[in-house]
Ligand SMILES: O=C(COP(=O)(O)O)N(O)CCCOP(=O)(O)O
């Protein structure tokens with residue numbers, strides 16, 4: 001069934017594991033993800049960005065997710081990722097999403113609170129949960145001075161005030177991650193001290209990590225081996241993610257690792273089978289790669305196998 005993340009996060013917090021939030025853009029990606037979650041008996045968040053809604057059209061994604069639930073019997077959260085404004089959050093809530101993110105992180109603290117509050121009111125009236133974001137996603141180089149880091153990363157005291165004044169259900173924080181395949185120039189580093197401070201000030205409150213793909217080297221190499229050009233890609237080491245899930249992070253966003261796995265599989269297949277032009281062949285390979293990647297994440301990073 002379609003469920004909210006309320007129960008999932010409560011159990012994840014107590015069990016010190018995280019729930020995977022995987023971005024979906026087409027049928028094969030959805031199928032690969034839900035097959036893996038089914039086999040691992042894992043809780044699952046499928047998230048749809050504005051880009052995904054443009055690419056696939058909202059109605060297709062909604063019906064594909066409904067089909068996946070019917071086919072697998074899984075409990076799934078259908079979540080809007082990075083909702084830009086009240087309008088798109090309202091649309092998704094009216095369309096049956098069980099969770100929405102309102103990303104006001106680019107506005108001032110007060111504007112972010114006002115916007116988030118407005119979405120929370122509309123969502124809570126309809127039994128939908130809300131994720132907000134405080135702080136700016138960015139990998140900060142070591143030599144950056146502390147004050148600059150404080151200007152970008154989530155301020156623990158502001159986080160408390162933000163949660164109290166908005167009533168939001170979970171909070172995406174900035175502790176050094178960033179979206180995409182090029183997260184760090186130097187050594188990968190997360191501000192665990194800051195995370196611990198936030199958790200201490202907000203006990204039992206679900207925190208969310210965006211930009212949490214590992215950018216697994218063998219998939220980058222495979223992409224590059226078969227015609228890709230993704231130099232110097234670097235992500236969050238998996239042990240850091242495991243550590244974060246024990247420090248209050250209940251939701252870990254993964255998109256780039258899915259893209260790399262799918263792209264590597266399709267590039268390899270097309271290179272090795274030049275005579276093939278049946279999309280079911282190479283899209284099928286991509287689907288298999290997605291499934292394997294999600295199983296790996298559930299078992300070895302998120303720790304949410306058999307936690308359904
Ligand atoms: O946090 C993440 C993914 O992080 P990752 O890049 O480390 O996987 N996300 O919210 C995914 C953002 C995807 O947006 P779009 O569909 O516009 O490209």
Ligand SMILES: [Zn+2]
Nearest residue numbers: 179210211253
């Ligand atoms: Zn994100």
